[in-house]
Amino acid sequence: MKVLNKETDYAVRALISLGMKSDGWVSAKALSDEQTIPYQFLRRILQELIRNGLVESKEGAGGGVRLAKEPGLIAVAEVIEIFQGKVQLSECMFRKQLCSNRANCVLRHEIMRIEKMVNQEFSQITIGKLIDDLKAVEAMKG
Amino acid sequence: MKVLNKETDYAVRALISLGMKSDGWVSAKALSDEQTIPYQFLRRILQELIRNGLVESKEGAGGGVRLAKEPGLIAVAEVIEIFQGKVQLSECMFRKQLCSNRANCVLRHEIMRIEKMVNQEFSQITIGKLIDDLKAVEAMKG
DNA sequence: AATTTCTGATACTAATTTAGTATCAGTTAA
DNA sequence: TTAACTGATACTAAATTAGTATCAGAAATT
Ligand code: FES
Ligand code: FES
Numbered sequence: 122m123k124v125l126n127k128e129t130d131y132a133v134r135a136l137i138s139l140g141m142k143s144d145g146w147v148s149a150k151a152l153s154d155e156q157t158i159p160y161q162f163l164r165r166i167l168q169e170l171i172r173n174g175l176v177e178s179k180e181g182a183g184g185g186v187r188l189a190k191e192p193g194l195i196a197v198a199e200v201i202e203i204f205q206g207k208v209q210l211s212e213c214m215f216r217k218q219l220c221s222n223r224a225n226c227v228l229r230h231e232i233m234r235i236e237k238m239v240n241q242e243f244s245q246i247t248i249g250k251l252i253d254d255l256k257a258v259e260a261m262k263g
Numbered sequence: 264m265k266v267l268n269k270e271t272d273y274a275v276r277a278l279i280s281l282g283m284k285s286d287g288w289v290s291a292k293a294l295s296d297e298q299t300i301p302y303q304f305l306r307r308i309l310q311e312l313i314r315n316g317l318v319e320s321k322e323g324a325g326g327g328v329r330l331a332k333e334p335g336l337i338a339v340a341e342v343i344e345i346f347q348g349k350v351q352l353s354e355c356m357f358r359k360q361l362c363s364n365r366a367n368c369v370l371r372h373e374i375m376r377i378e379k380m381v382n383q384e385f386s387q388i389t390i391g392k393l394i395d396d397l398k399a400v401e402a403m404k405g
Numbered sequence: 406a407a408t409t410t411c412t413g414a415t416a417c418t419a420a421t422t423t424a425g426t427a428t429c430a431g432t433t434a435a
Numbered sequence: 436t437t438a439a440c441t442g443a444t445a446c447t448a449a450a451t452t453a454g455t456a457t458c459a460g461a462a463a464t465t
């Protein structure tokens with residue numbers, strides 16, 4: 122049971138990398154090389170991040186992308202939602218014969234509670250936090 | 264982002280149905296009809312549940328399956344693990360260039376915390392609990 | 406004994422999703 | 436005017452998930 126798919130994974134990595142460079146525009150090519158993410162795949166991911174306002178871009182030579190917000194304001198939960206949608210169970214587990222009615226189903230509520238917890242946790246993990254943690258680890262390593 | 268796949272979903276439904284019948288053996292055919300789960304698919308799922316000791320079976324005419332444990336002792340977490348494996352992120356998010364070393368990575372720990380939380384929650388939801396909730400809802404409906 | 410109703414084991418196909426590729430048009434800087 | 440870039444979008448390949456099929460053997464029924 123994999124929580125993050127490749128798009129989310131690559132997106133987070135790209136965002137971290139961008140967050141660590143405060144200077145100017147970074148081309149998709151450069152990012153792709155640095156993070157060893159397939160170029161065309163990364164392009165599509167970046168375009169999606171741009172559409173969702175996490176990243177901004179500049180066209181033409183010397184152009185590229187950069188974060189559109191402070192790293193501390195970009196939550197991993199947002200990224201997950203962009204590429205994988207909201208967390209949900211499969212279909213209603215007790216449809217047909219067993220399931221009474223969705224609206225006031227106790228089970229469903231219980232499970233949505235878990236969903237909320239997970240989302241809340243992932244909302245607290247921001248790109249900024251990840252960068253800080255990363256730097257801390259690197260410092261420790263010497 | 265779907266949490267449960269069809270196997271887990273069907274498995275849980277089958278377990279609930281079995282848990283609600285305390286009498287004798289239920290054939291895969293009967294279960295399949297009752298829950299509208301594709302017969303062959305359900306067979307495979309039941310076999311897996313049997314291998315994992317959640318269900319026991321009796322061969323031959325008049326045979327079938329039944330729960331091997333009290334419904335209250337079967338956690339949804341177990342079922343998830345059987346059919347979808349342990350909850351995990353994709354690969355290490357910061358391998359190669361960014362990731363220093365897995366062993367003492369702060370981020371990884373944080374994320375494993377979430378994983379544990381989810382598992383813990385799903386461990387508390389047992390088939391027995393689901394049956395109780397279901398019955399409560401049905402009673403309310405009148 | 407023969408037949409029917411069941412599970413055990415396992416191989417297979419189809420559908421869907423995820424991952425990755427390719428292409429062309431347009432923009433900016435040099 | 437050319438090279439280095441993004442925007443948009445269509446496409447293919449690989450992997451996973453969902454579902455099907457088959458055959459052997461066990462117990463109850465006749
Ligand atoms: S599972 Fe369907 S409403 Fe509860
Ligand atoms: S993400 Fe790789 S060890 Fe932290």
